[in-house]
Amino acid sequence: MARTPSAAQVLGHVVLVTGKEEFLSARTVASVREAVRAHDAEAELAESMAADLTLASLGEMSAPSLFSSIRCVIVRGLEDLPDESVDGLLDYCAAPADDVALVLVHSGGQKGSGVLTKLRKLPPVTEVKSEEVRPSEMASFVSAEVALHGSKIAPDAAAFLVQAVGNDLRSLAAAADQLTNDFHGEQLTVDKVQRYFGGRAEAKSFTVADAAFAGKQAVALEELRWALDSGTAPVLVTSAMAASARSLARYLGASRGARDADLARDLGVPPWKVRTVRDQSRAWTPDGIAAAVRAVAHADADIKGQAHDASYTLERLVLTVAGLRDAR
DSSP: OOSSOOHHHHTTEEEEEESSOHHHHHHHHHHHHHHHHHHOTTOEEEEEEGGGOOHHHHHHHHSOOSSOSOEEEEEEOGGGOOHHHHHHHHHHHHSOOTTEEEEEEEOSSSTTHHHHHHHHTSTTEEEEEOOOOOGGGHHHHHHHHHHHTTOOBOHHHHHHHHHHHOSOHHHHHHHHHHHHHHTTTSOBOHHHHHHHHTTOHHHHHHHHHHHHHTTOHHHHHHHHHHHHHTTOOHHHHHHHHHHHHHHHHHHHTSOTTSOHHHHHHHHTSOHHHHHHHHHHHTTOOHHHHHHHHHHHHHHHHHHHTTOSOHHHHHHHHHHHHHHHHHHO
16 A cells, blocks of 8 residues: 555555554554545544454444544554454445545454454455664665655665664654655755764764774774764663674675675675674674673673773774784
8 A cells, every 4th residue: 555545545444553563553544544534634533442443332433423434444453353343344344435534453462363364364454564673674664665755866865864773663764754855856865964963972882883894993082972962871782882893793604695685684784794794704703702792791791881081992992803803
């Protein structure tokens, strides 16, 4: 189903929303509601929890009123539908009212799977899955969001936005909306994304880590000082360093014949990051990575133990990690 379906796609039909990703489920529900209201501004909205649903209450919600015959009915928590209400709901979904858009929301999991199986067999039912987005898929999600707004974003810019904003889909969608509005019709580049989100602490921390594991001591130290001076918490730097070390360790132990998409999933990184990890790995050995992991853990413990000078601890960590890489 399109992000904003037509009224013809939802009126007289049933939209079955399944999956654990709440943001995507909420978006689908909103899109159906918007389609109905676009068709009839006076259309009425009715909501119910499935646990409270009876044949009588469903009939009441879907019946025309004095004000409008067009209705959007949303039933949430389908997994909690009482057994005695199953047959009535299935009978309705087999022949839904022409002027009603019914949305059934199931939050994922095995509970209520029998009802889902029966609903999927009914011709008027269209299922929209809200599957969880893995960390390695976040950059692709950003690219798709930008495309929905009629724009394009460079792969490295999408990855940078994920680093800067994090893995919250709602925040990423809002960021994509803001960028495409402010750079209307222009391709989004890293420079443009940095203007808005380059100051995010997570992005700064990973910039330090990438430079350190690439052996760029001077760059890593400069980025570290800039990050700390602008308020980045020291623990975010050790967290980014630990994440980079884990990715390198996993890459060194991975099959060299694996596809980038498979490697990204195994490493827990977006696909574009595989290239960075691959380039870094050429100057690392398993022993070197093991030593780097120990150095990161030691620095993290020092900082969390209220080290007298966190900046000195982090500078020493950067030099140690970059030195281990160069030592090969």
